[in-house]
Amino acid sequence: MDSLDLVTTELTQSQLLSTSLDEFVASLLRMEDLDAFFCRHPTLPAILLATTETELISAYHSTDIEHSRKAVQKTLFWLYQTFLADPLTAESKNQHHPVMVTIKRMIEKKWLAHETEHFAALPSATSPQLFTESLRKLWSHHRSATHPLYEFLQHDASKAQMNAFFKSDSALNLLFFDLIAMAMVGARLEVRGELSRNMWDECGEGSDHHTHVNLYKDLLMRNHLELPEDNFADTLDWQGLSGYNLFMLGGTNREHYFKLIGALAITELLDPSQYEKLVLGSKRLGFTERDLRYYTEHIGIDVIHAEGWLQQVITPIVEKSPAAMAEIWIGANMRLNTVDNYYNHLLNSLINLK
Known part of the structure; x- marks a missing residue:
């Protein structure tokens, strides 16, 4: 399913999470009223955070990293793009949404911990x-x-x-x-x-x-x-x-x-x-x-x-x-x-x- 469909169609949570993490987050960021969407799907934030954690473990603590690492970094890319978005867009409104900020910080923390293991100390x-x-x-x-x-x-x-x-x-x-x-x-x-x-x-x-x-x-x-x-x-x-x-x-x-x-x-x-x-x-x-x-x-x-x-x-x-x-x-x-x-x-x- 095209991730754009997620914005305009009422779907079950399992259908929403059948897409990749980065496509899902990008779709959420394009929603005009993200708070209202989460009110209609009250368990979704917890499921989304758990999915993020699973992708992070796969990306930085396994040998099969390619798909998960791209999903994680592309998710972070979309979250960072809100800082450059047109001020009149939904993405700008969702820049500091608590769920989006939590996902961003989860990725940043795990990514930094991984990277700092791979170079010499100061x-x-x-x-x-x-x-x-x-x-x-x-x-x-x-x-x-x-x-x-x-x-x-x-x-x-x-x-x-x-x-x-x-x-x-x-x-x-x-x-x-x-x-x-x-x-x-x-x-x-x-x-x-x-x-x-x-x-x-x-x-x-x-x-x-x-x-x-x-x-x-x-x-x-x-x-x-x-x-x-x-x-x-x-x-x-x-x-x-x-x-x-x-x-x-x-x-x-x-x-x-x-x-x-x-x-x-x-x-x-x-x-x-x-x-x-x-x-x-x-x-x-x-x-x-x-x-x-x-x-x-x-x-x-x-x-x-x-x-x-x-x-x-x-x-x-x-x-x-x-x-x-x-x-x-x-x-x-x-x-x-x-x-x-x-x-x-x-x-x-x-x-x-x-």
């Missing part, structure tokens, strides 16, 4: 200067920093494979303006200058035509890649969804704000050298300078931004709040690990593309 007795060097070392020694995906794109990818990469890259690239805006909310005075410089560049220095979102949309349009409403998020498996959700975790939960700072800093370190290979591969296939403007701009400015994030954002934060190092470290590690999983999955998908 080096002890570190100073702000040593901490930024530890972050730089963490990035440079991680497999994702020199991932074979970009060697493949540079030397071997066909145009169809390159276009598939651009589609897969869309959801997060088109979110970046919002992520920087989220990082600016409640930012400390001493870091606002660097964050503002990032935002100014993201906005194309005030030009609507050159704002990075429009540069990326221009790349897609010129190569006949029609952008759907979800920015190709529907093409992502759990690996890509996890990477997207990491940023939204930090951007929409104040307690995880410093994780966002760590994830953004690592992104600025990762992108320049990888984008150089991507641009070379794209030119090999006949993509033009205009097509690649989004990526070529990032090659230069992200080198500057990476240093700015380390010295002008992270250093003043940890000088004033040493405890923030642990949170930034988690965000940095999660960014590296989620992007490595995403690159692994994407490379295999591109190689298998017919």
Whole structure:
């Protein structure tokens, strides 16, 4: 059954729960009066929470993870999308519905517990200067920093494979303006200058035509890649969804704000050298300078931004709040690990593309 039917049809609870968790939650979020719906089905919230717990156990405590992990991460994706929804939609009204918030927090807690088991602990007795060097070392020694995906794109990818990469890259690239805006909310005075410089560049220095979102949309349009409403998020498996959700975790939960700072800093370190290979591969296939403007701009400015994030954002934060190092470290590690999983999955998908 199409999940959209759940919004307008009276169904039994067993029928409602016969769909996947993510489709069910997405349908609930589209309901104009979710409270009234739960009043008609008073036992449904408890069943829904139990279903979420079952999916989480399957996703993070079993060997057969693929279906459950995608269901969990896609559910979290839909819950985070309420923070970006049109203010006049049902999704915006249901943003803080208690049942939806409970599901979100259940997933976040289990996911974070799983992720933090898979990277080294923060080096002890570190100073702000040593901490930024530890972050730089963490990035440079991680497999994702020199991932074979970009060697493949540079030397071997066909145009169809390159276009598939651009589609897969869309959801997060088109979110970046919002992520920087989220990082600016409640930012400390001493870091606002660097964050503002990032935002100014993201906005194309005030030009609507050159704002990075429009540069990326221009790349897609010129190569006949029609952008759907979800920015190709529907093409992502759990690996890509996890990477997207990491940023939204930090951007929409104040307690995880410093994780966002760590994830953004690592992104600025990762992108320049990888984008150089991507641009070379794209030119090999006949993509033009205009097509690649989004990526070529990032090659230069992200080198500057990476240093700015380390010295002008992270250093003043940890000088004033040493405890923030642990949170930034988690965000940095999660960014590296989620992007490595995403690159692994994407490379295999591109190689298998017919």
